[in-house]
Amino acid sequence: MHWLYLAIAVAFEITVALSAGKAEGFTNRKWTAATLISGALATFALSKALLTFNVGVGYALWTSVAGVGITLLGALLFGQRLSWGKGIGILAVIGGVVGLQLSGGA
Amino acid sequence: MSANNQSSARSWLMLLLAGAFEIVYALAVGGSEGFTVPTWSLVGIVFFLLTLWALSMALRTIDVGIGYAVWAGIGAVGAAVLGPVFFDETLTFVQYLWLGLIIAGVVWLKLADRPSAAEETVDQPRQAQAVGV
Numbered sequence: 719m720h721w722l723y724l725a726i727a728v729a730f731e732i733t734v735a736l737s738a739g740k741a742e743g744f745t746n747r748k749w750t751a752a753t754l755i756s757g758a759l760a761t762f763a764l765s766k767a768l769l770t771f772n773v774g775v776g777y778a779l780w781t782s783v784a785g786v787g788i789t790l791l792g793a794l795l796f797g798q799r800l801s802w803g804k805g806i807g808i809l810a811v812i813g814g815v816v817g818l819q820l821s822g823g824a
Numbered sequence: 825m826s827a828n829n830q831s832s833a834r835s836w837l838m839l840l841l842a843g844a845f846e847i848v849y850a851l852a853v854g855g856s857e858g859f860t861v862p863t864w865s866l867v868g869i870v871f872f873l874l875t876l877w878a879l880s881m882a883l884r885t886i887d888v889g890i891g892y893a894v895w896a897g898i899g900a901v902g903a904a905v906l907g908p909v910f911f912d913e914t915l916t917f918v919q920y921l922w923l924g925l926i927i928a929g930v931v932w933l934k935l936a937d938r939p940s941a942a943e944e945t946v947d948q949p950r951q952a953q954a955v956g957v
Contacts, residue, residue, distance in 0.1 A: 724899075729906075732919040732934055734876070735879075735888050735891070735892045736888060737877045737878055738880040738883050739880070739883040739888040739891070740889075742880065743877065743880050743884060744877050744880055744881075744886060750880070751882060752874070753876050754876060756886070756898040757872065757876055761872075762840055763949035765860065776878040777940075781896050781900075783925055784892070785893050785896060786890055787890070787891025787893045788888055788889055789886075789888070789892070789893075790889075792842075792887055792888035792889045794890070794905075796888065798887040798888065798889065800889075801936070804887065804889065804890060804933065804936050804937075805938050806932070807890070807893070807930075807932040807933035808889050808890060808893045808929075808930050808933065809931030810925055810928060810932060811894060811896070811897040811925075811926050811929035811930075811933065812893055812896070812897075813925065813929075814897065814900075814922045814923070814924075814925035814926030814929060815896055815900040815922075816927060817918075817921075817922035817925065818900055818901075818904055818922040818926070819900070821916065821918045821919050821922060822916065
């Protein structure tokens, strides 16, 4: 069940970013609503998943899968070109977040 | 070209702001103890809205993949750095290395985000098209 919650949290996190990209600084009402609703649902599903997952592991999985999905869908749906430079930077940041989460503390 | 730089600078400012709001949001949610403390719950909701608004402003010109990574990266750095300040946590040497990687990646992305003239002409319908070169 916690894997299902995590998958749902990832799906809504991807929706948050893509909707926020369409919401034009909250001037587009439909996409603004989609951003806020999916944001609330992503938070809810993640909190459910983290009841079972180790927090660091669950959060690391969530951010990394969402980050890669968002980048790929941004390229596919919005035609945002992926370059080596962008890809390396995105992997470095997301890799850093994953490493931080897995190396204890939080 | 200068108009493009200006709008890019504004978008990056918004993205940094979204990251900062996200940190406050995370702290407030932690303090709200499962949304049972009214004041922290209210702060959490307000910063939830502010965070997504600032992200949406930033994504007007920044690619969504870059925007998301930077936003999440700043949130993670903030949580890690503020943990020892507010809670009884310490950062290990390895964690400092990961923090360094995130910050280096964010700076790298800021530099990589400057679209080259060649890229703009190849790019299809995009915000960058509005820029006269």
